[in-house]
Amino acid sequence: MHPDPSRAGDGTRCVHGGHVAAALGAPLHPGPVLSSTFELGVPGDPAPADFYGRADNPTWRALEAAIGALDGGRCVAFASGMAAIGAVLRLGATGGALVVPADGYYLARSLAHAELAPLGVEVREVPTNGDWAAAMDGAGLVLLETPSNPGLDVVDIAAVAALAHAAGALLAVDNTTATPLGQVPLDLGADLTVASDTKALAGHGDVVLGHVTARDPALLARLREARSRGGAVPGPMEAWLAHRGLATLDLRLARQAENARAVAELALAHPAASDVRWPGLAGDPAHAVAAAQMRRWNGVLRFTLASEQAVAAFLKTSNLVGSATSFGGPRSTVDRRERWGDAVDPALLRFSAGCEDTADLVADVRAALDAAAGA
Numbered sequence: 001m002h003p004d005p006s007r008a009g010d011g012t013r014c015v016h017g018g019h020v021a022a023a024l025g026a027p028l029h030p031g032p033v034l035s036s037t038f039e040l041g042v043p044g045d046p047a048p049a050d051f052y053g054r055a056d057n058p059t060w061r062a063l064e065a066a067i068g069a070l071d072g073g074r075c076v077a078f079a080s081g082m083a084a085i086g087a088v089l090r091l092g093a094t095g096g097a098l099v100v101p102a103d104g105y106y107l108a109r110s111l112a113h114a115e116l117a118p119l120g121v122e123v124r125e126v127p128t129n130g131d132w133a134a135a136m137d138g139a140g141l142v143l144l145e146t147p148s149n150p151g152l153d154v155v156d157i158a159a160v161a162a163l164a165h166a167a168g169a170l171l172a173v174d175n176t177t178a179t180p181l182g183q184v185p186l187d188l189g190a191d192l193t194v195a196s197d198t199k200a201l202a203g204h205g206d207v208v209l210g211h212v213t214a215r216d217p218a219l220l221a222r223l224r225e226a227r228s229r230g231g232a233v234p235g236p237m238e239a240w241l242a243h244r245g246l247a248t249l250d251l252r253l254a255r256q257a258e259n260a261r262a263v264a265e266l267a268l269a270h271p272a273a274s275d276v277r278w279p280g281l282a283g284d285p286a287h288a289v290a291a292a293q294m295r296r297w298n299g300v301l302r303f304t305l306a307s308e309q310a311v312a313a314f315l316k317t318s319n320l321v322g323s324a325t326s327f328g329g330p331r332s333t334v335d336r337r338e339r340w341g342d343a344v345d346p347a348l349l350r351f352s353a354g355c356e357d358t359a360d361l362v363a364d365v366r367a368a369l370d371a372a373a374g375a
């Protein structure tokens, strides 16, 4: 590691984060600590760090150390992205209205409307590229999702942080699509970073997990208490798998971004696709703001085909692109978001570029788009 760990490169930080020097003969790659209960000693012994598996766990702490270092704060791991978002929205709801993205992850909105609004919490929705200033009066918490999903719009985090703080509200940013390597919301003024690590962070499509990262010790204490009370705790095996997956995030993200650029450029030039969005494209409407606040790109893009029949032809022709929800995994997939209730065209595809060789993926997607054009 670089003598100043915060100045080491992305690959180094992903590989070494959360690992401590092993004692002589100790495993270099320790496994998950599965025990739900821990030795408490006798009266007079100091309180141990671990006592019960819902309160804390050494495998969580290793993952939290790794993610926290990348996010620039202290991390609290949760059982899923939604468990993390739920903890953040409940925390924010004690301070005033909740302001959530109208075009962000649908269950974040649904949780606010279905569970918090009936308790008297005011819920406001603003599109990612909408007028955030107009929604600030009396806000307790503002949640951004940038880049938004599946629209891939981008909002200036620092500008909204200033608005939120002037109104006395906390700012949380759903950083799932960007990943901690792609964007550091806490450096841009956010109070909380929240993410689904089910996606690119764990990165292999075999784990459901989430986290919140913050700097303020009082917020962190409230989040840890909320996790213990709510019980939405990560399994040690999931935390361990996510930590293992994180080691290659830098490598995976590099290939995924390279593939996303190639697929976006292919789609832009192909008559079967319209409405292509990827913030990394110089001509994308979100490019300037994204380039100013993001550190690097990722594998998530979108385009729209002519019809659901065209989507069927695309999927039947492709040998490499799977039909699945979620994103950020090693294999390329597309998700037709309208099926989940997103207010988008039924033939809009969110494309998650995987780690295939770029030339192979481009040839495969070109054939699939050709078939879509003929459908």
Ligand SMILES: *Cc1c(COP(=O)(O)O)cnc(C)c1O
Pocket: 080, 081, 082, 083, 085, 105, 145, 149, 174, 176, 177, 195, 196, 197, 198, 199, 208, 209, 210
């Ligand atoms: C998937 C996702 C979530 C929810 O995360 P889970 O791990 O599935 O609970 C939240 N926000 C975004 C942007 C997501 O993509």
